Amino acid sequence: MSTSPSNPLSRSQASQSPSNSQSHSMTHQDASLQTLVSHLLAAKRSLSSISTVWRANEIVTSARSALEESVVLSARTGFLRSGISEQVKILRRVRGGIENVYKDGQRDFKSVIRTLDAANSRLESTMDILRATMVEATFRPDEEAPRSLLDFVDEQGVETMRDALKESIRESKEAQTEFDSSILSFDDDLRALKAAVKASPNPSTSQSHNEFSSPTPTLLHTLELNAQEMAGLLDSLVLHFDLCVNAVRHTEGGYAAVRKAASSQPPGAEAVSVSGVMNTENDAMVEEPISDEERAEMLDVLEKDAAQVDEVVMELRDYLNDMEIKHEAILEHVSALKTTNDDTTAAYHMLEAVGARLTSYIIASQDFRMRWEEIKLNIQDQLAQLEDMRLFYENYFSSYDSLLLEVHRRKVCEDKVKAIMRKAMEQVEKVYEADMKERDGFRFDTGEYLPADLWPDVNVAAPKWKFTMEDGQDGKKGTVPDLDRGIVEAAARREKERRRRER
Numbered sequence: 001m002s003t004s005p006s007n008p009l010s011r012s013q014a015s016q017s018p019s020n021s022q023s024h025s026m027t028h029q030d031a032s033l034q035t036l037v038s039h040l041l042a043a044k045r046s047l048s049s050i051s052t053v054w055r056a057n058e059i060v061t062s063a064r065s066a067l068e069e070s071v072v073l074s075a076r077t078g079f080l081r082s083g084i085s086e087q088v089k090i091l092r093r094v095r096g097g098i099e100n101v102y103k104d105g106q107r108d109f110k111s112v113i114r115t116l117d118a119a120n121s122r123l124e125s126t127m128d129i130l131r132a133t134m135v136e137a138t139f140r141p142d143e144e145a146p147r148s149l150l151d152f153v154d155e156q157g158v159e160t161m162r163d164a165l166k167e168s169i170r171e172s173k174e175a176q177t178e179f180d181s182s183i184l185s186f187d188d189d190l191r192a193l194k195a196a197v198k199a200s201p202n203p204s205t206s207q208s209h210n211e212f213s214s215p216t217p218t219l220l221h222t223l224e225l226n227a228q229e230m231a232g233l234l235d236s237l238v239l240h241f242d243l244c245v246n247a248v249r250h251t252e253g254g255y256a257a258v259r260k261a262a263s264s265q266p267p268g269a270e271a272v273s274v275s276g277v278m279n280t281e282n283d284a285m286v287e288e289p290i291s292d293e294e295r296a297e298m299l300d301v302l303e304k305d306a307a308q309v310d311e312v313v314m315e316l317r318d319y320l321n322d323m324e325i326k327h328e329a330i331l332e333h334v335s336a337l338k339t340t341n342d343d344t345t346a347a348y349h350m351l352e353a354v355g356a357r358l359t360s361y362i363i364a365s366q367d368f369r370m371r372w373e374e375i376k377l378n379i380q381d382q383l384a385q386l387e388d389m390r391l392f393y394e395n396y397f398s399s400y401d402s403l404l405l406e407v408h409r410r411k412v413c414e415d416k417v418k419a420i421m422r423k424a425m426e427q428v429e430k431v432y433e434a435d436m437k438e439r440d441g442f443r444f445d446t447g448e449y450l451p452a453d454l455w456p457d458v459n460v461a462a463p464k465w466k467f468t469m470e471d472g473q474d475g476k477k478g479t480v481p482d483l484d485r486g487i488v489e490a491a492a493r494r495e496k497e498r499r500r501r502e503r
Contacts, residue, residue, distance in 0.1 A: 044241060047237060047238065047241055049233075049234060049237060049312075049313055049316045049317075050234060052230065052316045052317060052319075052320045053227075053230050053231060053234045053316070055320060056223075056226065056227045056230050056319065056320055056323055057227060059223060059227075059323050059324070059327045060220070060223050060224055060227045062327065062330075062331075063216070063219065063220045063223050063326075063327060063330050064220060066216060066330045066331060066333075066334045067216045067217065067220055067330075069334055069337075070214060070216050070333065070334050070337050073334070073337040073338060073340075073341045074214070074337060076341055077337065077340055077341045077344045080341075080344045080345065080347075080348050081197070081344055083348070084193075084197060084344070084347055084348055084351055085197075087351055087355070088190075088193065088194075088197070088351075091190060091193075091354065091358070092190070094358065094361075094362070095186060095187075095190065097365075098183060098186065098361060098362070098365045099183070101365045101368065101369055102179060102180075102183060102365070102368070105176065105179075105368060105369070105372045106176075108372065108376060109172060109176070109372070112376060112379055112380075112383075113169075115383060116165065116379065116383060119383055119386050119387055119390070120162075120386070122390055123158070123386060123389060123390040123393070126390050126393045126394055126397065127150060127155075127158070127393060129397055130148060130149040130150040130153070130393060130396065130397055131148050131149075131150045132148065133148060133149045133397065133400065134146050134147070134148050134149075135147050135148065135149060135151075135152070136404070136481065136483060136487070138481030138482070138483070139481065149396065149397065149400055153393070153396065157389060158386075158389055161382060161385055161386055161389065164382055165379065165382050165383075165386070168375055168378050168379045168382065169379075171371075171375050172372065172375045172379075175367075175368055175371045175372060175375065176368070178364070178368070179364055179365065179367075179368040182360070182361055182364035182365070183361075185357070185361070186357075186361045189350075189353075189354040189357065190354075192350060193347065193350050193351060193354055196343065196346060196347035196350050197344075197347050199343050199347075214333065215329060215330070215333055216330050216333055216334075219326045219327075219329060219330050220330070222326060223323050223326055223327065226319045226322065226323050227323070229319060230316055230319050230320070233312050233315060233316050233319075234316070236312065237309065237312060237313075240309065398494075398495070398498060400491075401491040401494050401495050402491075402495065404483060404487060404488055404491040405488065405491055405492060405495065407480060407481060407483055408483055408488045410480045411480045411481070411482060411483070414480050421467045424467070425466070425467065428465045432462055432464070432465065435462040436461065436462045439461070439462060443458075443459055447459075
């Protein structure tokens with residue numbers, strides 16, 4: 001076996017102390033044929049480590065393939081996640097636009113409801129005033145029960161208008177409920193999509209270019225170095241085996257001893273085949289003879305290397321075990337990438353499904369906006385009618401106050417006429433008394449001289465005069481009722497306040 005520095009067996013042996021080397025070395029005189037045969041068989045057994053090196057080569061090949069696959073998977077996953085991320089941003093912007101439509105509708109609805117409540121409160125307040133204002137009993141027949149101003153108007157119109165408003169509000173809430181259902185479905189889709197994206201770890205987008213983002217390149221580099229080391233160790237075992245064969249060939253009776261030792265292995269020992277190693281006993285004669293000095297040097301190297309064979313075999317196994325662990329880590333990483341890619345692909349398919357339903361969500365928002373605008377216009381028309389009713393009732397109440405003031409004015413006029421009539425009657429009565437006195441004096445002075453039939457009415461008493469009210473157009477004599485002064489004053493104050501507000 002060569003003693004060059006590239007030989008691991010010789011290199012490891014050279015590191016031992018001189019005393020240790022001397023204790024394990026032997027000269028060609030000390031080396032027995034049995035020892036050489038034992039070294040040869042051990043070297044032959046060590047060559048079975050070629051399967052270990054072959055497995056290492058398979059691991060390196062598999063790791064390279066895994067690296068290629070991981071690069072492809074990372075690129076695919078990164079591309080999908082990037083696309084999904086952009087699409088999710090678009091979906092969220094669309095969701096924000098739909099939510100704005102919903103919020104605008106909610107604000108409009110609340111504003112309309114506040115306006116409606118205010119209008120209804122004003123109407124109720126006006127109706128309460130009419131309900132609390134009792135018609136003066138002097139305006140109504142004596143046998144009639146007391147009645148309020150509200151009893152003289154039809155409330156059915158108000159109830160009909162309120163029912164129409166309730167129906168409009170019901171339609172509005174129904175539209176909101178349908179829109180709510182659409183928004184909730186959209187939110188469910190977004191949450192499911194978010195969960196699907198979170199379910200897959202986020203791989204680095206630069207994984208195929210940055211060796212630090214994935215363990216595979218580093219592990220592959222280590223595996224390649226280990227495989228090279230193992231190939232070197234196997235090469236040293238082969239060189240050691242060749243040296244053993246050469247030593248046996250240059251030893252008399254070596255072939256027979258090898259055949260005998262190979263065929264008579266102890267129970268449980270690993271079988272060794274020497275077929276093709278040494279064909280015949282005469283092979284040694286074909287070899288060119290070597291000097292004693294060369295033989296001694298060869299045997300010395302052989303003895304040193306033989307002590308390291310088991311260590312090299314164990315080192316090969318240790319290398320392989322380490323490579324198996326690293327290979328398993330690579331496969332686990334690739335498996336994780338596959339899982340991530342599968343999860344990301346599933347998220348992409350979910351995104352496609354959400355995209356297919358997106359049109360329905362947008363249409364739902366447009367339908368809600370159109371329906372709400374129609375309902376709002378209808379409610380505004382109904383509010384205008386409700387306000388007209390309130391104004392009618394306000395004018396009705398105002399007119400009743402005007403009626404009270406008009407009755408009071410007429411009563412004042414009637415009282416003035418009666419006062420004038422009383423004064424006139426007093427004057428008429430004075431004239432009547434003076435006339436009667438004069439008639440009596442005339443009759444006393446001339447009665448016995450004038451014949452009674454000369455003017456039959458000469459002795460008639462003075463006529464009685466009186467004022468009577470002329471009948472109205474309906475044949476009835478209009479009488480003005482007498483109102484309580486407090487009622488008239490209250491009506492006057494209200495009328496004055498109305499005129500002040502109108503200025």
